[in-house]
Amino acid sequence: MGKNLYQKVWDDHVIRKLDSGQYQVFMALHLIHEVTSPQAFGMLRDKGLNVAYPNRTFATVDHIIPTDTQARPLADEMAEKMLQVLGEATAEHGIEFFAPQSGAQGIVHVVGPELGLTQPGMTICCGDSHTATHGAFGTIALGIGTSQVRDVLASQTLAMDPLKVRRIRVEGKLGQGVTAKDVILHIIRVLGVNGGVGHAYEYSGSVIEAMSMEERMTVCNMSIEGGARCGYINPDDVTIEFLRGKERVPTGAEFDAAAEKWRSYASDPDAEFDDEVLIDADDIKPTVTWGVTPGQAINIEERVPKLEDVEGLEKNLVTDALNYMKLQPDQGIKGTPIDVAFIGSCTNGRLSDFQRVAELIAGRKVSDAVRAIAVPGSEKVDREARALRLNEIFEAAGFEWRMPGCSMCLAMNPDKLVGDEICASSSNRNFIGRQGSPTGRTILMSPIMVAAAAIEGKVSDAREVFSLKGEE
Amino acid sequence: MAGESISRISGKGVYVQGNDIDTDRIIPARFLKCVTFDELGPSLFHDERFTESGESKNHVLDAPQHRGAAVLISDDNFGCGSSREHAPQAIQKFGLKAVIAGSFAEIFHGNCTTLGIPCVIASDEDRKELSKIIENDPEASLDIDIEKREIVCANKVFQVSMKESAREAFLAATFDPLDELLGATEEIKAAAERLGYA
Numbered sequence: 001m002g003k004n005l006y007q008k009v010w011d012d013h014v015i016r017k018l019d020s021g022q023y024q025v026f027m028a029l030h031l032i033h034e035v036t037s038p039q040a041f042g043m044l045r046d047k048g049l050n051v052a053y054p055n056r057t058f059a060t061v062d063h064i065i066p067t068d069t070q071a072r073p074l075a076d077e078m079a080e081k082m083l084q085v086l087g088e089a090t091a092e093h094g095i096e097f098f099a100p101q102s103g104a105q106g107i108v109h110v111v112g113p114e115l116g117l118t119q120p121g122m123t124i125c126c127g128d129s130h131t132a133t134h135g136a137f138g139t140i141a142l143g144i145g146t147s148q149v150r151d152v153l154a155s156q157t158l159a160m161d162p163l164k165v166r167r168i169r170v171e172g173k174l175g176q177g178v179t180a181k182d183v184i185l186h187i188i189r190v191l192g193v194n195g196g197v198g199h200a201y202e203y204s205g206s207v208i209e210a211m212s213m214e215e216r217m218t219v220c221n222m223s224i225e226g227g228a229r230c231g232y233i234n235p236d237d238v239t240i241e242f243l244r245g246k247e248r249v250p251t252g253a254e255f256d257a258a259a260e261k262w263r264s265y266a267s268d269p270d271a272e273f274d275d276e277v278l279i280d281a282d283d284i285k286p287t288v289t290w291g292v293t294p295g296q297a298i299n300i301e302e303r304v305p306k307l308e309d310v311e312g313l314e315k316n317l318v319t320d321a322l323n324y325m326k327l328q329p330d331q332g333i334k335g336t337p338i339d340v341a342f343i344g345s346c347t348n349g350r351l352s353d354f355q356r357v358a359e360l361i362a363g364r365k366v367s368d369a370v371r372a373i374a375v376p377g378s379e380k381v382d383r384e385a386r387a388l389r390l391n392e393i394f395e396a397a398g399f400e401w402r403m404p405g406c407s408m409c410l411a412m413n414p415d416k417l418v419g420d421e422i423c424a425s426s427s428n429r430n431f432i433g434r435q436g437s438p439t440g441r442t443i444l445m446s447p448i449m450v451a452a453a454a455i456e457g458k459v460s461d462a463r464e465v466f467s468l469k470g471e472e
Numbered sequence: 473m474a475g476e477s478i479s480r481i482s483g484k485g486v487y488v489q490g491n492d493i494d495t496d497r498i499i500p501a502r503f504l505k506c507v508t509f510d511e512l513g514p515s516l517f518h519d520e521r522f523t524e525s526g527e528s529k530n531h532v533l534d535a536p537q538h539r540g541a542a543v544l545i546s547d548d549n550f551g552c553g554s555s556r557e558h559a560p561q562a563i564q565k566f567g568l569k570a571v572i573a574g575s576f577a578e579i580f581h582g583n584c585t586t587l588g589i590p591c592v593i594a595s596d597e598d599r600k601e602l603s604k605i606i607e608n609d610p611e612a613s614l615d616i617d618i619e620k621r622e623i624v625c626a627n628k629v630f631q632v633s634m635k636e637s638a639r640e641a642f643l644a645a646t647f648d649p650l651d652e653l654l655g656a657t658e659e660i661k662a663a664a665e666r667l668g669y670a
Binding site for chain 1: 489490491492494496497500501502504505506507508509519524547548549552553554555556557560575576577578579582583586587635636637638640641644646647648649650652653654656657659660663664667669
């Protein structure tokens with residue numbers, strides 16, 4: 001019987017079984033940032049421990065970094081302190097730090113892949129739940145807590161329970177204006193926000209195979225929003241070609257050997273899965289959230305739930321979510337006025353996200369009622385976008401073009417909603433208060449849907465606003 | 473390193489109702505601006521407990537009759553969202569010692585286990601009954617027996633479940649795995665070499 005990718009990568013990296021029944025697993029790549037990792041260095045210090053494999057850990061700063069000015073010291077004293085503590089800890093332990101203005105700083109899940117640090121067959125971890133992003137390359141990529149960051153720093157290993165693997169086949173062809181973001185929002189809507197608990201998701205099928213690496217990263221990124229511990233896509237030609245020439249990837253004959261090894265991790269044709277779900281591409285339309293979890297989503301043509309249609313605790317959840325969002329039961333989502341438009345984040349802050357939007361908004365104007373910001377995911381994305389003069393297109397349309405960081409995805413920097421502002425957002429979470437105001441409201445959607453909403457001043461169908469018809 | 477084994481937890485309960493309570497609600501992102509976890513207790517569920525001007529919203533956690541509760545009860549998919557260990561740290565520093573829910577998000581569950589906070593799974597029916605008991609008698613003690621997988625409350629026994637590896641680790645005092653992980657230095661070195669990461 002063949003093996004799936006999860007089993008192959010697991011088998012490669014398992015060291016031994018622990019007394020608790022968990023397994024000790026070697027981590028090929030460890031990424032750290034300023035919010036969840038400085039405390040781990042303190043824990044090491046308290047125990048008199050050192051970093052075991054400093055060459056397998058890489059650091060960046062993303063969550064707290066301002067996107068208007070990054071002059072030091074940062075205006076927010078605590079943000080400055082977090083940045084300093086990370087800088088000092090990485091220097092002390094010989095860990096490479098992609099500091100601001102180094103040319104390589106950015107959101108941790110944008111930086112790893114674009115440098116080629118993320119490679120098929122790896123076990124990857126980071127103190128951040130969106131580490132699942134790296135699964136797009138055929139890796140087991142796990143979000144971990146700070147005590148586990150400590151474990152990895154000290155031992156380069158984690159104590160883990162093995163996961164089940166669910167194969168999600170997305171078959172068919174996406175329509176025009178239907179994007180990778182809509183695919184994953186649709187999957188979460190169908191399987192639920194806790195549907196993936198205990199599982200790794202393998203995304204496959206013709207729709208996934210046709211995606212670029214950046215689109216695949218968008219899909220894997222939100223695995224955690226579906227409750228899955230991680231999600232992955234089998235490495236193929238698209239993966240190999242993306243990695244060719246990347247800064248931290250071998251060249252020449254060494255690359256060819258690496259590529260052959262990478263391909264070997266793909267699930268075997270006769271691999272077994274714990275279960276399988278089939279999703280028809282025809283069922284996927286531009287999808288937006290209406291509530292306060294990523295699973296509370298509908299397509300742009302639908303109406304928010306009627307209270308008569310839900311029962312018990314679910315009725316409380318729907319009622320609370322609608323009240324929080326200030327939406328009426330059974331109202332159409334299309335036409336909901338918005339105050340803010342945000343394009344960026346580890347979900348949709350890569351070059352192709354900005355390229356696609358730039359093509360559509362060139363010559364158009366953001367509604368006067370909307371504050372619109374575009375935040376590149378990394379200094380590299382910013383550099384490449386500027387080389388293509390995408391920033392000028394965005395600015396001419398009325399977007400602010402900002403410096404790289406997590407920004408308004410979780411608003412740990414100054415980019416926040418104010419009061420009960422409502423934001424059309426390309427990020428990954430619409431939780432209560434997520435975008436920095438305890439009463440702020442978030443509607444998740446694809447970058448082109450955010451662009452459509454920004455232009456119209458209300459939630460709109462990008463296919464209509466930009467005259468997109470037929471198949472992609 | 474993990475110190476004592478954890479086989480029983482007893483104390484008053486408090487019920488925070490709702491499915492899908494995410495870690496942004498447990499501890500909003502602005503409180504993550506810290507370089508240690510020491511001060512997080514008072515910020516637990518901050519925006520649910522306080523208005524923007526800092527006035528109490530009379531949240532159940534602040535109800536005088538629930539002061540000093542040791543056991544937090546909630547519903548399905550508790551702790552979903554961000555991996556922030558700040559969430560279980562805030563729970564622990566607030567004084568809570570165990571969480572009972574219908575189900576748990578996995579990263580949160582792992583973080584709780586490492587910190588020595590048992591995550592106990594109870595059925596909808598049992599959680600409803602437990603919450604009723606503590607509503608009527610806030611002083612009622614919930615006695616969680618990890619060995620037996622049961623809770624005794626108001627002379628009634630509730631069968632519960634736990635992730636087996638976590639349960640084993642609490643009983644064997646290995647819930648903080650670091651010492652055990654560090655015991656395999658040679659095997660780790662061999663793996664690093666075999667995989668080409670040495």
